[in-house]
Amino acid sequence: MTTAEQPRATVRQAAPATLVERLADALESAGIAYCQWKGHSKRNRWMTGAGDLDLLVDAAAWPALVEVLLQLGFKRAVAPPWLQLPGVDSYVAYDQAGGALFHVHTYHRIVIGLPWRTTYAVPLAETVLAGATPSFVVRAPAPEHELLLVLLQAAQRSTVRDIVQRGRSDWIAATRRELQRLEPRAEWSKLVATIERDLPSVSVRLFERCLDAFLADASRWRTCMLARALTWGLRPFARRPALGATPRAIAARVASTIGLPAPVEGKGLITGGRVLALVGGDGAGKTTCATELTAWLGRELATLRVHLGRPPRSLASLAAGCALKVARWLHAGLAAYFELLRCVCTARDRYRLYRRAWRFAARGGVVIAERYPIPANYALCGPSEEQGVQTGLDTGVARLLRRVEWTYYEWMRPPDATIVLQLDPELAVSRKTDEPEDYVRERAQIVWNTDWAGVDGVYIVDAGRALPEVLSDLKSLVWSLI
Structure with a gap:
């Protein structure tokens, strides 16, 4: 009987193991003494990434544990000093199958309490590890x-x-x-x-x-x-909170009560932060993707979203804008100079926001930047000369203003990575219905026609697909870049 004539057997594909299951298998294979010392009954949380996985690990097995975590794609993250607990490390990983971030707390010893209150490092680790037995997915006390x-x-x-x-x-x-x-x-x-x-x-x-x-x-x-x-x-095992931890926790609680963002920083990557630029024409979904990426990363890591195309306006920018309105009413020639002055102020505002973004990344944070000024993208967000603003004005004052403006852009280094949301201009027109068609088509054509192959650190993402597909690719890409 030939292969074609053999009866077809129905093969049921086993569901792919979750990240937690793969972690548990790896820990057992490596012979690491560990257990989930708290929260074991909250399976629906730590199995889906909605909650943390708190693992107590034998101190002698710590190097082997770190090796297992790194092999599974975990990255070490560090909380701000006032939120750190001695003997406790944090690791975060992205589960591509489920789309969630998983946060594992690894404990050298059992620490009871939150960092802004008195904590207790109780000497129970050896006893708990010795009595731990296999349970649901992971070992439990x-x-x-x-x-x-x-x-x-x-x-x-x-x-x-x-x-x-x-x-x-x-x-x-x-x-x-x-x-x-x-x-x-x-x-x-x-x-x-x-x-x-x-x-x-x-x-x-x-x-x-x-x-x-x-x-x-x-x-x-x-x-x-x-x-x-x-x-x-438990007083013999007590540790007082770090200086300023309690007031910060109170401030966060008050802010949450009245509906304001909590003044609490997220965890920074131990390997250093990254500045990632999202580039694309109108209708490519930059704002939606930036919002989703910030919410996704921000749950576990220090994340900052900036829009360098629309930076916060300084007093100088506001004054230049008011002067431009008055000049347009008084004299067209005078208005041309004030328009260039406003462009200088905008460049300065962008540089100030750029500086804030890179300082945030220097502390281990991840920055999602829209309209990041790069030479290949200057026609959408760059010097006035590249966008055709008052190019016919050629006087000493105009040249000076342009030179100052260019200086700010020259001070901006390229992002760590540029993610281009590539979208056909005609599809962009059909998506962006709240703007004139010619305007949307022209801006989308700029990105579409750019030869990104000659730009370092560029990653192309097809933005013409359904949003869930685009976001899935973006998350995988972003996680590989940070």
């Missing part, structure tokens, strides 16, 4: 150890605010459900032995009373007082 850690985290989190605020705190209800899940499975004798051996300053009796208060949904006052008393036993 033994039930009694997980119960201990959950209650210690709840005790550290309890504050007077939980007593005075209206309604029951959501986190308290979530903690109670978690404790109710773990308490029947925990071996009390092993739990007591762990506390007496590793946390001798913590009273077992007090621990039991605090656990009962959370399980029984006791009064706020009783729960908070017992929780604070339990935390008191």
